Amino acid sequence: MENDVLLNGVRITTELPGPNAKKIMAEDEKYLATSTKSLPVVAYRGQGCYIEDVDDNVFLDFSSGISTTNIGYGNEYVISKVQEQLHKLWHFAGTDFYYSEQVEAAKALIGVSPGSHDKKVFYANSGAESNEASLKLARSYTKRPQFIGFIGGFHGRTMGALSFTASQPVHHEGFFPEMAGVTHIPFPDPYRNPFNIDGYEEPEDLTNAAIDYLEDYVFGKFLPSNDVAAILVEPIQGEGGYIVPPMDFHKKLMELAHDNEILYIMDEVQTGFGRTGYFFASEYFGVDPDIMSVAKSIASGIPMGASVVKSKYNFEKSGLHSNTFGGNLLASVSSRATIEEIKNKNMVENARKVGDYLNKRLHELQEKYDNIGDVRGLGLMQAIDFVKNRKTKAHFRGLRDKTIENAYKNGLILLGAGESAIRFIPPLIVNEKQIDEAIDILDNSIKKAL
Ligand SMILES: Cc1ncc(COP(=O)(O)O)c(C=O)c1O
Numbered sequence: 001m002e003n004d005v006l007l008n009g010v011r012i013t014t015e016l017p018g019p020n021a022k023k024i025m026a027e028d029e030k031y032l033a034t035s036t037k038s039l040p041v042v043a044y045r046g047q048g049c050y051i052e053d054v055d056d057n058v059f060l061d062f063s064s065g066i067s068t069t070n071i072g073y074g075n076e077y078v079i080s081k082v083q084e085q086l087h088k089l090w091h092f093a094g095t096d097f098y099y100s101e102q103v104e105a106a107k108a109l110i111g112v113s114p115g116s117h118d119k120k121v122f123y124a125n126s127g128a129e130s131n132e133a134s135l136k137l138a139r140s141y142t143k144r145p146q147f148i149g150f151i152g153g154f155h156g157r158t159m160g161a162l163s164f165t166a167s168q169p170v171h172h173e174g175f176f177p178e179m180a181g182v183t184h185i186p187f188p189d190p191y192r193n194p195f196n197i198d199g200y201e202e203p204e205d206l207t208n209a210a211i212d213y214l215e216d217y218v219f220g221k222f223l224p225s226n227d228v229a230a231i232l233v234e235p236i237q238g239e240g241g242y243i244v245p246p247m248d249f250h251k252k253l254m255e256l257a258h259d260n261e262i263l264y265i266m267d268e269v270q271t272g273f274g275r276t277g278y279f280f281a282s283e284y285f286g287v288d289p290d291i292m293s294v295a296k297s298i299a300s301g302i303p304m305g306a307s308v309v310k311s312k313y314n315f316e317k318s319g320l321h322s323n324t325f326g327g328n329l330l331a332s333v334s335s336r337a338t339i340e341e342i343k344n345k346n347m348v349e350n351a352r353k354v355g356d357y358l359n360k361r362l363h364e365l366q367e368k369y370d371n372i373g374d375v376r377g378l379g380l381m382q383a384i385d386f387v388k389n390r391k392t393k394a395h396f397r398g399l400r401d402k403t404i405e406n407a408y409k410n411g412l413i414l415l416g417a418g419e420s421a422i423r424f425i426p427p428l429i430v431n432e433k434q435i436d437e438a439i440d441i442l443d444n445s446i447k448k449a450l
Helices: 002-008 019-031 076-088 098-112 127-142 159-164 203-219 251-260 327-346 347-366 397-410 434-448
Strands: 044-049 050-053 058-061 119-124 146-150 182-184 229-232 263-267 293-295 305-310 373-377 381-388 414-418 421-424
Touching: 002 044, 002 050, 050 119, 050 146, 058 434, 076 327, 098 119, 098 305, 119 127, 119 397, 127 159, 127 229, 127 263, 127 305, 146 159, 159 182, 203 251, 229 251, 251 263, 327 347, 347 373, 347 381, 347 434, 381 397, 397 414, 397 421, 397 434
Parallel strands: 146 182, 146 229, 229 263, 263 293
Antiparallel strands: 044 050, 050 058, 119 305, 293 305, 373 381, 381 421, 414 421
16 A cells, blocks of 8 residues: 555656665765665665655666666565565575475576576576676686687676676776686667678678677687687677677577587676566577576576576586585575566567557657667667767766666656666566656757757
8 A cells, every 4th residue: 555655657756865765875985895886876675666765756667777677666575475485485495405486586597587497597696697607617618728808798796707797998907817718799779789790781791790800800810719618698698788689690600619619608697587578688589599608687686597408518526516505595585586576577578569659759859859879679678879960979977877867856766877877677567657757858858868
């Protein structure tokens, strides 16, 4: 009942940030060792697509806890399942012992994974940790030391995952040397084509340029392909700017990988669980990755990550890899219930339908503002890219940042991506009316920022 207040739309009652928010932020600065805060939103509670802050302001959240609360806030079914488990038992070492909840969560996850369901799950606690497990599996299975990653990619910040992350230099400042054996190649970005093909005609030309680069310049010049264990790649680059490669890219790259007995690891940490209008974006690209890293929305915010692997790539020896909390009881129960909710409430279909509507509304804004150079995305993973000039496509970071700040002051939570893009990742239960509400705020925010 109380939560109904939250479902009535945006309500901003104080100057932002409000007095209670300011107090908490000051203490946060004193007691927490963080380096990545972007907006002064101090959350108190959430419902559906809305977040209420500690000063009674209500925001429309188009960040979903960075693509983690795909099912929205306060989902009653997931709450009831987690509560029930909390009273029975909330932790027991799944590393050494057994419980059915982890098995049931794995069955549910395999059931919605792309391609063949002859798969196994290794549970971790975050996206970075899932990638660590995926990389170790690939090394251990192939007995090869080298890897391929992508410029603009993001895979987390632990030392192994960080070695692949290549979206901002600051992520690496003072941290070298990292994991050895990672070669980065350019990602086929259709908007800012890194291969300098003058006026390429078809998306396939871009795919071929990327594949040729790997074959001719990397395997052909310095890296023997039979030393490469795996390619780690996001289906759509997330932190790097919401870059959707040509549709045939992953299929062709995976074919090249397999021709060389190299494993294909798809990092679906940000794209997974219905976000793109597919349960996993791999389906859109028509690939069944050998290993898939997932996290974020897997358990709706109870920390969890997983590597979903074709059965033959299991860790073969006792003691090879493990962790204390992976597949924790609350996370397992939450994950299974989350997957059920996404299916039962047709959230994947909604992501596709409302995502198309969002894309259309963003294109309308592009017609209005010359500084919106590009609108791109899949499902409810959309972005706009601000440019100083449509011809040069020079990044307009200042306008992007000011727009996000203005939107926050008017009750819309947004996040940047890449150098000059804003990402739009509302919960998958968002409706067209809420998209209109967001677009109105966005429109005013851009107008004011110019
Ligand atoms: C594609 C991708 N992989 C990995 C990660 C790292 O996940 P975590 O922050 O849970 O370690 C992220 C986080 O944004 C991501 O977007």
